[in-house]
Amino acid sequence: MDTEMDQIYQIDVGNLLAFNPNHRFSSAPSSREEVVKECVTEGTKLVQAIADTLFNFPSTESVDGPLVQLPPPTTKLPREKHLPRPKPPTKWEEFALKKGIQKRKKDKIVYDETTDKFKRRHGYDRVNDDNDIPIIEAKASDEPGVDPFAKRLDDKKKRVDKQQKNRLQNLKSAAKAGALPSHVQLAASALPITGTKAQPKKLGKEALGDVAGLAATSTASGGKFDKKLPGEKPPKKQGKHHKYLPILPHYGKVDEEKEQTNKVLSKLLSKHSHEILNVGKAIDMYNDKKEKKKSGRSDKLKPKKDITKKKPYANKAK
């Protein structure tokens, strides 16, 4: 394998590269074709040298042909990107290291004692689902009037928000060290104070529809006779929206007007009438009215006479 030729040539089998540093062209500048021919023959020798080593490698047979395992390349070439930088440990990782907490792998299926079955940990019909708790026992520390179910949901929401905040902090410190994971990008969502272009607020579907409706009806005839564009929906009910109840009660049907007034009455006379009617204020208003009545109807019905003001042309008419 190692012939005299190999010692002259520098061969890198991993890159299929060969270099002959010792060739010198004959000083007589021959024609171009001769030069080309010489180059190709030299090249052939080099390729032959590489092939010598290559074909002598142990080869495994495969469908396409004999496969040979190439050694790693020896010529050093620059990388295209930097080496991946080590990620700084997250807050939890630091804490776990300090306390000596080991990571434990959690099973996907867990035994549920309440139903004596094996249930999955996450997903449909899971163990310890928050929505399934029928009874929460009251503790001495519970305040009266606080809904414990709503409190549980609230607590969970707070925990989730806290976790999001911590995650953001961890990613920020990783980004500072240049080790942000490849699939994550941190973007500034709030506008910076120092003058940059304000991003126009994107209109939603409904807002756009409202504006389009306004534009359509702002014609002389209220947009009734305009040609509709393809795909334009007919306008939603225009004008005042008032529901009139039937004047005469239908036989066999519920008297809607009666129902309406009954509803109002029941609301007033119900147990929580104190929440709807402010008794104190009502009393004050009633008393005010009474006093005004006593003092005479000196309110806004009659124009006020200001004695101090002089009428400009009162005496001139004479």
Place this chain on the structure above:
Amino acid sequence: MEIRTPKTHKAKRVLEKRAPKLVENGKKTLILHGTKTSATLSAVLMELYRLKKGGAIKYSRRNENIRPFESGGETSLEFFSQKTDCSIFAYGSHTKKRPDNLVLGRMYDHHVYDLIEVGIENFKSLLSFSYDKKIAPHEGSKPFICFTGEGFENVPELKQLKEVLTDLFRGEVVENLNLTGLDRAYICTAISPTKVFLTHCAIKLKKSGTIVPRIELVEVGPSMDLVIRRNRLPNDGLRKEAMKSSKDKPKKKLKNVDQDDVLGKRGRIFIPEQEIGKKPLPDKSKGVKRERREGKLKKNKEEGSASKKQKESE
């Protein structure tokens, strides 16, 4: 501050492919041109693209604000490099002062690492070569690269050119190579301290007495003379950083084995589904009385164990 993650698996895979890794992907080439190109130069760029199909991106519009050797003229190149994830570029331009100019450059972390400017002379397009179509090299095959001439060792510009050409033509670094797929070679000869003759040949394997076939090269592809013009070497610090490589290979995850202090090393075996419904039942013929049945079963068992004993003795 907002955390943005990709919403589809495809996007995630693209981002992971472009992330910096221990073992990198093959370098992609970006081919573009400046304000003016000549016929030869556009042919050169086109053929370079064809040679590197699969690992190259060619831009067809002209770019007026790219001036690789000027301090501000690289921003566009760096932007394109980031967008297309290409770390080698070939920029062609044609001016009166520098006719048929080709700038080959490399990027490190999407910033210009080094540049070398060559002029193209005596260009022969691959269409002008006539050869037997059977030996035409396939697209994307790994090439042989050969350098001849003492210039490549002594002259610093030629040394850099050698490195750049190796990087350009190398393609992906592979561990297993199919010997039947070797069909092309690039021959670079230093015919003078400033001129390099580059040609692309197809390989013909001829029978020889030994396992190693006799190689014959037939010129197929473009051939041109490269005249060295300007160049820019990388700074020492940048060069050191770019040449750094981690010595250890990425550890392969060993699956289904776990280590415990109490139980020691344990492995998991997955057994395929036992098709109980499809298995033939033992012959428990009920038509016969109990003693006879049991007798039959015993006989079958003995026969079975006897055959096993025979096998063991063998």
